[in-house]
Amino acid sequence: MLRSETAASPERTVAALAGLKAYQEAERGPARRPAPIAAEVGRAKLLDYGGDGPAVIFVPSLINPPTILDLAENNSLLCWLSAQGVHPYLVDWGAPTADEAKMTIGDHVEGLLLPLIDALGEPAHLVGYCLGGTMAAAAAMLRPPLSLVTIAAPWHFDGFPDDARGGLKQLWESSEPAARDLGALPMEVLQTGFWKLDPARTVSKFEMFGRLDPKSDKARAFVALEDWANDGPPLSYGAGRELVEDLFCGNATGCGQWTVGGRIIDPALLPCPVLDIISSTDRIVPEATAARAGKVITLSQGHVGMVVGRRGRTALWEPLAQWLSQVQHRS
Structure with missing residues:
Protein backbone atom coordinates (compact mmCIF):
# COMPACT_ATOMS: atom_id res chain seq x y z
CA MET A 1 0.00 0.00 0.00
CA LEU A 2 2.83 2.39 0.83
CA ARG A 3 4.53 1.63 -2.48
CA SER A 4 1.37 2.21 -4.49
CA GLU A 5 0.46 5.45 -2.70
CA THR A 6 3.94 7.02 -2.89
CA ALA A 7 5.31 5.49 -6.12
CA ALA A 8 5.69 8.89 -7.77
CA SER A 9 7.25 10.54 -4.70
CA PRO A 10 10.15 8.64 -3.09
CA GLU A 11 10.48 11.45 -0.55
CA ARG A 12 6.96 10.65 0.69
CA THR A 13 7.96 7.02 1.18
CA VAL A 14 10.86 8.11 3.35
CA ALA A 15 8.67 10.54 5.29
CA ALA A 16 5.95 7.96 5.95
CA LEU A 17 8.46 5.35 7.11
CA ALA A 18 10.10 7.92 9.38
CA GLY A 19 6.70 8.74 10.86
CA LEU A 20 5.94 5.07 11.39
CA LYS A 21 9.26 4.59 13.19
CA ALA A 22 8.59 7.65 15.34
CA TYR A 23 5.19 6.23 16.28
CA GLN A 24 6.66 2.85 17.18
CA GLU A 25 9.31 4.46 19.37
CA ALA A 26 7.07 7.09 20.99
CA GLU A 27 6.89 7.20 24.77
CA ARG A 28 3.70 5.88 26.30
CA GLY A 29 2.31 7.04 29.60
CA PRO A 30 0.80 4.68 32.19
CA ASP A 162 -18.47 -1.96 -3.98
CA ASP A 163 -14.68 -2.02 -4.01
CA ALA A 164 -14.57 -2.01 -0.20
CA ARG A 165 -17.04 -4.90 0.02
CA GLY A 166 -15.22 -6.79 -2.71
CA GLY A 167 -11.85 -6.22 -1.07
CA LEU A 168 -13.11 -7.47 2.28
CA LYS A 169 -14.59 -10.54 0.59
CA GLN A 170 -11.23 -11.33 -1.04
CA LEU A 171 -9.45 -10.78 2.26
CA TRP A 172 -11.86 -13.15 3.99
CA GLU A 173 -11.53 -15.82 1.31
CA SER A 174 -7.75 -15.81 1.69
CA SER A 175 -7.78 -15.81 5.49
CA GLU A 176 -10.87 -17.99 6.16
CA PRO A 177 -9.10 -21.38 6.22
CA ALA A 178 -6.57 -20.18 8.80
CA ALA A 179 -9.31 -18.44 10.80
CA ARG A 180 -11.36 -21.65 10.81
CA ASP A 181 -8.37 -23.61 12.09
CA LEU A 182 -7.65 -20.99 14.76
CA GLY A 183 -11.30 -20.59 15.70
CA ALA A 184 -10.76 -16.82 15.49
CA LEU A 185 -10.15 -13.97 13.05
CA PRO A 186 -7.12 -11.93 14.17
CA MET A 187 -7.48 -8.17 14.47
CA GLU A 188 -4.55 -7.71 12.06
CA VAL A 189 -6.65 -9.15 9.22
CA LEU A 190 -9.47 -6.70 9.85
CA GLN A 191 -7.04 -3.81 10.21
CA THR A 192 -5.73 -4.53 6.71
CA GLY A 193 -9.28 -4.14 5.44
CA PHE A 194 -9.71 -0.82 7.26
CA TRP A 195 -6.46 0.55 5.79
CA LYS A 196 -7.73 -0.22 2.31
CA LEU A 197 -10.86 1.87 2.88
CA ASP A 198 -8.70 5.01 2.74
CA PRO A 199 -5.08 4.14 1.87
CA ALA A 200 -4.13 7.74 1.07
CA ARG A 201 -5.04 8.89 4.57
CA THR A 202 -3.32 5.89 6.14
CA VAL A 203 -0.04 6.93 4.55
CA SER A 204 -0.41 10.69 4.96
CA LYS A 205 -1.14 10.54 8.67
CA PHE A 206 2.25 8.92 9.34
CA GLU A 207 3.93 11.51 7.13
CA MET A 208 2.28 14.16 9.30
CA PHE A 209 3.26 12.47 12.56
CA GLY A 210 6.90 12.37 11.59
CA ARG A 211 6.90 16.19 11.48
CA LEU A 212 5.41 16.65 14.96
CA ASP A 213 7.23 17.45 18.17
CA PRO A 214 7.00 14.06 19.93
CA LYS A 215 6.29 15.80 23.24
CA SER A 216 3.43 17.91 21.90
CA ASP A 217 -0.18 17.34 22.88
CA LYS A 218 -1.01 16.59 19.24
CA ALA A 219 1.65 13.87 19.09
CA ARG A 220 0.49 12.28 22.35
CA ALA A 221 -3.11 12.30 21.12
CA PHE A 222 -2.03 10.66 17.85
CA VAL A 223 -0.19 7.88 19.69
CA ALA A 224 -3.14 7.20 22.01
CA LEU A 225 -5.54 6.97 19.08
CA GLU A 226 -3.28 4.79 16.92
CA ASP A 227 -2.60 2.46 19.85
CA TRP A 228 -6.36 2.01 20.17
CA ALA A 229 -6.82 1.50 16.42
CA ASN A 230 -4.09 -1.14 16.25
CA ASP A 231 -5.19 -3.04 19.35
CA GLY A 232 -7.98 -5.43 20.13
CA PRO A 233 -8.69 -9.12 20.59
CA PRO A 234 -9.57 -11.36 17.65
CA LEU A 235 -13.13 -12.02 16.60
CA SER A 236 -14.47 -15.48 17.13
CA TYR A 237 -14.58 -17.35 13.82
Whole structure:
Protein backbone atom coordinates (compact mmCIF):
# COMPACT_ATOMS: atom_id res chain seq x y z
CA MET A 1 0.00 0.00 0.00
CA LEU A 2 2.83 2.39 0.83
CA ARG A 3 4.53 1.63 -2.48
CA SER A 4 1.37 2.21 -4.49
CA GLU A 5 0.46 5.45 -2.70
CA THR A 6 3.94 7.02 -2.89
CA ALA A 7 5.31 5.49 -6.12
CA ALA A 8 5.69 8.89 -7.77
CA SER A 9 7.25 10.54 -4.70
CA PRO A 10 10.15 8.64 -3.09
CA GLU A 11 10.48 11.45 -0.55
CA ARG A 12 6.96 10.65 0.69
CA THR A 13 7.96 7.02 1.18
CA VAL A 14 10.86 8.11 3.35
CA ALA A 15 8.67 10.54 5.29
CA ALA A 16 5.95 7.96 5.95
CA LEU A 17 8.46 5.35 7.11
CA ALA A 18 10.10 7.92 9.38
CA GLY A 19 6.70 8.74 10.86
CA LEU A 20 5.94 5.07 11.39
CA LYS A 21 9.26 4.59 13.19
CA ALA A 22 8.59 7.65 15.34
CA TYR A 23 5.19 6.23 16.28
CA GLN A 24 6.66 2.85 17.18
CA GLU A 25 9.31 4.46 19.37
CA ALA A 26 7.07 7.09 20.99
CA GLU A 27 6.89 7.20 24.77
CA ARG A 28 3.70 5.88 26.30
CA GLY A 29 2.31 7.04 29.60
CA PRO A 30 0.80 4.68 32.19
CA ALA A 31 -2.31 2.84 31.06
CA ARG A 32 -5.63 4.19 32.30
CA ARG A 33 -7.04 2.35 35.25
CA PRO A 34 -10.23 0.50 34.22
CA ALA A 35 -13.50 1.52 35.81
CA PRO A 36 -15.05 -0.70 38.52
CA ILE A 37 -16.96 -3.78 37.36
CA ALA A 38 -20.72 -3.52 37.87
CA ALA A 39 -21.59 -6.91 36.35
CA GLU A 40 -19.80 -9.80 34.70
CA VAL A 41 -21.09 -12.49 32.34
CA GLY A 42 -18.48 -14.96 31.15
CA ARG A 43 -15.66 -12.95 29.57
CA ALA A 44 -17.78 -9.81 29.21
CA LYS A 45 -17.87 -7.05 31.82
CA LEU A 46 -20.03 -4.01 32.46
CA LEU A 47 -17.80 -1.18 33.69
CA ASP A 48 -19.28 1.51 35.96
CA TYR A 49 -18.32 5.15 35.31
CA GLY A 50 -20.45 6.57 38.12
CA GLY A 51 -22.69 9.61 38.11
CA ASP A 52 -26.24 10.54 39.06
CA GLY A 53 -29.20 10.07 36.76
CA PRO A 54 -30.49 7.43 34.36
CA ALA A 55 -28.30 4.46 33.52
CA VAL A 56 -26.79 4.43 30.02
CA ILE A 57 -25.17 1.25 28.71
CA PHE A 58 -22.59 1.91 25.98
CA VAL A 59 -22.09 -0.93 23.52
CA PRO A 60 -18.80 -0.72 21.59
CA SER A 61 -17.90 -2.62 18.47
CA LEU A 62 -16.45 -6.12 18.69
CA ILE A 63 -13.60 -4.68 16.59
CA ASN A 64 -10.95 -2.67 18.52
CA PRO A 65 -11.06 -2.16 22.30
CA PRO A 66 -13.95 -0.30 23.97
CA THR A 67 -11.53 2.38 25.23
CA ILE A 68 -12.26 4.77 22.34
CA LEU A 69 -15.13 5.98 24.57
CA ASP A 70 -12.65 6.59 27.41
CA LEU A 71 -9.50 7.39 25.47
CA ALA A 72 -7.62 9.70 27.83
CA GLU A 73 -8.08 11.61 31.05
CA ASN A 74 -8.82 14.80 29.13
CA ASN A 75 -10.69 13.09 26.29
CA SER A 76 -13.29 10.70 27.67
CA LEU A 77 -16.90 10.79 26.55
CA LEU A 78 -17.92 8.52 29.43
CA CYS A 79 -16.19 10.51 32.17
CA TRP A 80 -17.67 13.73 30.79
CA LEU A 81 -21.17 12.25 30.68
CA SER A 82 -20.90 11.03 34.26
CA ALA A 83 -20.84 14.70 35.29
CA GLN A 84 -23.81 15.63 33.07
CA GLY A 85 -26.68 13.99 34.94
CA VAL A 86 -26.40 10.46 33.54
CA HIS A 87 -24.76 7.26 34.80
CA PRO A 88 -22.69 5.63 32.03
CA TYR A 89 -21.73 1.96 31.91
CA LEU A 90 -19.44 0.44 29.30
CA VAL A 91 -19.52 -3.10 27.88
CA ASP A 92 -16.07 -4.71 27.63
CA TRP A 93 -16.43 -7.78 25.42
CA GLY A 94 -13.15 -9.38 26.50
CA ALA A 95 -11.33 -11.88 24.29
CA PRO A 96 -13.07 -14.96 22.86
CA THR A 97 -12.07 -18.26 24.40
CA ALA A 98 -11.18 -21.45 22.57
CA ASP A 99 -14.63 -22.92 23.09
CA GLU A 100 -16.37 -19.88 21.57
CA ALA A 101 -15.18 -20.37 17.99
CA LYS A 102 -18.75 -20.72 16.66
CA MET A 103 -20.07 -17.65 18.52
CA THR A 104 -21.70 -15.27 16.03
CA ILE A 105 -22.40 -11.56 16.39
CA GLY A 106 -25.99 -12.42 17.28
CA ASP A 107 -24.75 -14.90 19.89
CA HIS A 108 -22.76 -12.07 21.51
CA VAL A 109 -26.00 -10.11 21.83
CA GLU A 110 -28.03 -13.02 23.15
CA GLY A 111 -25.39 -14.66 25.35
CA LEU A 112 -23.43 -11.68 26.69
CA LEU A 113 -25.13 -8.32 26.13
CA LEU A 114 -28.65 -9.25 27.22
CA PRO A 115 -27.47 -10.90 30.45
CA LEU A 116 -25.38 -7.81 31.26
CA ILE A 117 -28.46 -5.62 30.71
CA ASP A 118 -30.49 -7.91 32.95
CA ALA A 119 -27.77 -7.93 35.62
CA LEU A 120 -27.88 -4.15 35.91
CA GLY A 121 -31.40 -4.50 37.27
CA GLU A 122 -32.73 -1.06 36.34
CA PRO A 123 -34.11 0.67 33.23
CA ALA A 124 -31.32 1.98 31.01
CA HIS A 125 -30.65 3.70 27.73
CA LEU A 126 -28.61 1.80 25.14
CA VAL A 127 -25.95 3.63 23.12
CA GLY A 128 -24.09 1.66 20.47
CA TYR A 129 -21.04 2.82 18.51
CA CYS A 130 -20.11 1.40 15.09
CA LEU A 131 -20.91 -2.34 14.94
CA GLY A 132 -21.93 -1.96 18.59
CA GLY A 133 -24.84 0.14 17.36
CA THR A 134 -25.98 -2.67 15.07
CA MET A 135 -25.79 -5.05 18.04
CA ALA A 136 -27.53 -2.58 20.36
CA ALA A 137 -30.46 -2.43 17.92
CA ALA A 138 -30.87 -6.19 18.30
CA ALA A 139 -30.70 -5.92 22.09
CA ALA A 140 -33.29 -3.12 22.03
CA MET A 141 -35.69 -5.36 20.09
CA LEU A 142 -35.34 -8.10 22.71
CA ARG A 143 -35.02 -5.89 25.84
CA PRO A 144 -36.68 -2.53 25.14
CA PRO A 145 -34.56 0.21 26.76
CA LEU A 146 -35.45 3.76 27.80
CA SER A 147 -34.11 4.72 24.38
CA LEU A 148 -31.67 3.52 21.74
CA VAL A 149 -28.91 5.73 20.33
CA THR A 150 -26.78 4.45 17.46
CA ILE A 151 -23.58 6.31 16.57
CA ALA A 152 -21.98 5.68 13.15
CA ALA A 153 -23.65 2.26 13.09
CA PRO A 154 -23.88 0.29 9.82
CA TRP A 155 -27.20 -1.30 8.88
CA HIS A 156 -27.55 -1.17 5.09
CA PHE A 157 -24.25 -2.85 4.28
CA ASP A 158 -24.87 -2.45 0.55
CA GLY A 159 -24.20 1.24 1.22
CA PHE A 160 -20.49 0.50 1.51
CA PRO A 161 -18.56 1.10 -1.74
CA ASP A 162 -18.47 -1.96 -3.98
CA ASP A 163 -14.68 -2.02 -4.01
CA ALA A 164 -14.57 -2.01 -0.20
CA ARG A 165 -17.04 -4.90 0.02
CA GLY A 166 -15.22 -6.79 -2.71
CA GLY A 167 -11.85 -6.22 -1.07
CA LEU A 168 -13.11 -7.47 2.28
CA LYS A 169 -14.59 -10.54 0.59
CA GLN A 170 -11.23 -11.33 -1.04
CA LEU A 171 -9.45 -10.78 2.26
CA TRP A 172 -11.86 -13.15 3.99
CA GLU A 173 -11.53 -15.82 1.31
CA SER A 174 -7.75 -15.81 1.69
CA SER A 175 -7.78 -15.81 5.49
CA GLU A 176 -10.87 -17.99 6.16
CA PRO A 177 -9.10 -21.38 6.22
CA ALA A 178 -6.57 -20.18 8.80
CA ALA A 179 -9.31 -18.44 10.80
CA ARG A 180 -11.36 -21.65 10.81
CA ASP A 181 -8.37 -23.61 12.09
CA LEU A 182 -7.65 -20.99 14.76
CA GLY A 183 -11.30 -20.59 15.70
CA ALA A 184 -10.76 -16.82 15.49
CA LEU A 185 -10.15 -13.97 13.05
CA PRO A 186 -7.12 -11.93 14.17
CA MET A 187 -7.48 -8.17 14.47
CA GLU A 188 -4.55 -7.71 12.06
CA VAL A 189 -6.65 -9.15 9.22
CA LEU A 190 -9.47 -6.70 9.85
CA GLN A 191 -7.04 -3.81 10.21
CA THR A 192 -5.73 -4.53 6.71
CA GLY A 193 -9.28 -4.14 5.44
CA PHE A 194 -9.71 -0.82 7.26
CA TRP A 195 -6.46 0.55 5.79
CA LYS A 196 -7.73 -0.22 2.31
CA LEU A 197 -10.86 1.87 2.88
CA ASP A 198 -8.70 5.01 2.74
CA PRO A 199 -5.08 4.14 1.87
CA ALA A 200 -4.13 7.74 1.07
CA ARG A 201 -5.04 8.89 4.57
CA THR A 202 -3.32 5.89 6.14
CA VAL A 203 -0.04 6.93 4.55
CA SER A 204 -0.41 10.69 4.96
CA LYS A 205 -1.14 10.54 8.67
CA PHE A 206 2.25 8.92 9.34
CA GLU A 207 3.93 11.51 7.13
CA MET A 208 2.28 14.16 9.30
CA PHE A 209 3.26 12.47 12.56
CA GLY A 210 6.90 12.37 11.59
CA ARG A 211 6.90 16.19 11.48
CA LEU A 212 5.41 16.65 14.96
CA ASP A 213 7.23 17.45 18.17
CA PRO A 214 7.00 14.06 19.93
CA LYS A 215 6.29 15.80 23.24
CA SER A 216 3.43 17.91 21.90
CA ASP A 217 -0.18 17.34 22.88
CA LYS A 218 -1.01 16.59 19.24
CA ALA A 219 1.65 13.87 19.09
CA ARG A 220 0.49 12.28 22.35
CA ALA A 221 -3.11 12.30 21.12
CA PHE A 222 -2.03 10.66 17.85
CA VAL A 223 -0.19 7.88 19.69
CA ALA A 224 -3.14 7.20 22.01
CA LEU A 225 -5.54 6.97 19.08
CA GLU A 226 -3.28 4.79 16.92
CA ASP A 227 -2.60 2.46 19.85
CA TRP A 228 -6.36 2.01 20.17
CA ALA A 229 -6.82 1.50 16.42
CA ASN A 230 -4.09 -1.14 16.25
CA ASP A 231 -5.19 -3.04 19.35
CA GLY A 232 -7.98 -5.43 20.13
CA PRO A 233 -8.69 -9.12 20.59
CA PRO A 234 -9.57 -11.36 17.65
CA LEU A 235 -13.13 -12.02 16.60
CA SER A 236 -14.47 -15.48 17.13
CA TYR A 237 -14.58 -17.35 13.82
CA GLY A 238 -18.39 -17.31 13.87
CA ALA A 239 -18.52 -13.55 14.35
CA GLY A 240 -15.97 -12.96 11.59
CA ARG A 241 -17.85 -15.20 9.19
CA GLU A 242 -21.17 -13.53 9.96
CA LEU A 243 -19.67 -10.04 9.64
CA VAL A 244 -18.22 -10.68 6.20
CA GLU A 245 -20.55 -13.22 4.59
CA ASP A 246 -23.93 -12.33 6.07
CA LEU A 247 -23.62 -8.60 6.71
CA PHE A 248 -21.04 -7.10 4.33
CA CYS A 249 -21.69 -9.46 1.42
CA GLY A 250 -25.27 -10.54 2.10
CA ASN A 251 -26.64 -7.31 3.64
CA ALA A 252 -28.78 -9.45 5.94
CA THR A 253 -29.64 -6.50 8.19
CA GLY A 254 -30.64 -4.19 5.36
CA CYS A 255 -32.69 -6.94 3.69
CA GLY A 256 -34.64 -7.69 6.87
CA GLN A 257 -33.08 -11.14 7.24
CA TRP A 258 -30.94 -10.73 10.38
CA THR A 259 -32.36 -12.85 13.17
CA VAL A 260 -31.27 -12.69 16.80
CA GLY A 261 -32.98 -14.58 19.61
CA GLY A 262 -35.53 -15.96 17.15
CA ARG A 263 -36.67 -12.50 15.99
CA ILE A 264 -35.98 -10.51 12.84
CA ILE A 265 -34.33 -7.26 13.89
CA ASP A 266 -35.85 -4.11 12.36
CA PRO A 267 -34.87 -0.71 13.86
CA ALA A 268 -38.03 0.83 12.38
CA LEU A 269 -40.15 -1.38 14.65
CA LEU A 270 -38.34 -0.76 17.94
CA PRO A 271 -40.72 -0.08 20.86
CA CYS A 272 -38.63 2.83 22.23
CA PRO A 273 -37.39 6.27 21.18
CA VAL A 274 -34.50 5.98 18.69
CA LEU A 275 -31.76 8.45 17.79
CA ASP A 276 -29.49 7.65 14.83
CA ILE A 277 -26.32 9.77 14.74
CA ILE A 278 -24.53 9.57 11.39
CA SER A 279 -21.86 11.55 9.56
CA SER A 280 -21.71 12.82 6.00
CA THR A 281 -17.88 12.56 6.05
CA ASP A 282 -17.49 9.12 7.65
CA ARG A 283 -15.24 6.98 5.43
CA ILE A 284 -15.28 3.94 7.70
CA VAL A 285 -19.08 3.65 8.01
CA PRO A 286 -20.51 5.79 5.18
CA GLU A 287 -23.71 7.75 5.61
CA ALA A 288 -25.43 5.49 3.05
CA THR A 289 -25.22 2.52 5.42
CA ALA A 290 -27.30 4.10 8.20
CA ALA A 291 -30.65 2.66 9.26
CA ARG A 292 -32.11 6.17 9.63
CA ALA A 293 -34.57 4.96 12.24
CA GLY A 294 -36.25 7.44 14.57
CA LYS A 295 -34.68 10.89 14.86
CA VAL A 296 -31.57 11.43 12.72
CA ILE A 297 -28.68 13.80 13.47
CA THR A 298 -26.12 14.25 10.69
CA LEU A 299 -22.62 15.40 11.64
CA SER A 300 -19.62 16.31 9.50
CA GLN A 301 -16.94 14.63 11.63
CA GLY A 302 -15.09 11.45 10.76
CA HIS A 303 -15.87 8.04 12.21
CA VAL A 304 -13.44 8.41 15.11
CA GLY A 305 -13.21 12.19 15.15
CA MET A 306 -16.85 12.51 16.16
CA VAL A 307 -16.00 10.72 19.42
CA VAL A 308 -12.50 11.97 20.27
CA GLY A 309 -11.84 14.88 17.89
CA ARG A 310 -11.52 18.48 19.02
CA ARG A 311 -15.06 19.27 17.81
CA GLY A 312 -16.54 16.09 19.25
CA ARG A 313 -17.85 17.71 22.41
CA THR A 314 -20.07 20.23 20.66
CA ALA A 315 -20.95 17.97 17.72
CA LEU A 316 -21.69 14.71 19.55
CA TRP A 317 -21.22 14.78 23.32
CA GLU A 318 -23.56 17.66 24.09
CA PRO A 319 -26.45 16.57 21.81
CA LEU A 320 -26.14 13.05 23.21
CA ALA A 321 -26.33 14.29 26.81
CA GLN A 322 -29.35 16.42 25.92
CA TRP A 323 -31.15 13.48 24.31
CA LEU A 324 -30.53 11.18 27.27
CA SER A 325 -31.86 13.80 29.71
CA GLN A 326 -34.94 14.64 27.64
CA VAL A 327 -35.95 11.04 26.99
CA GLN A 328 -35.64 10.23 30.69
CA HIS A 329 -37.99 13.09 31.49
CA ARG A 330 -40.54 11.84 28.97
CA SER A 331 -40.46 8.25 30.26
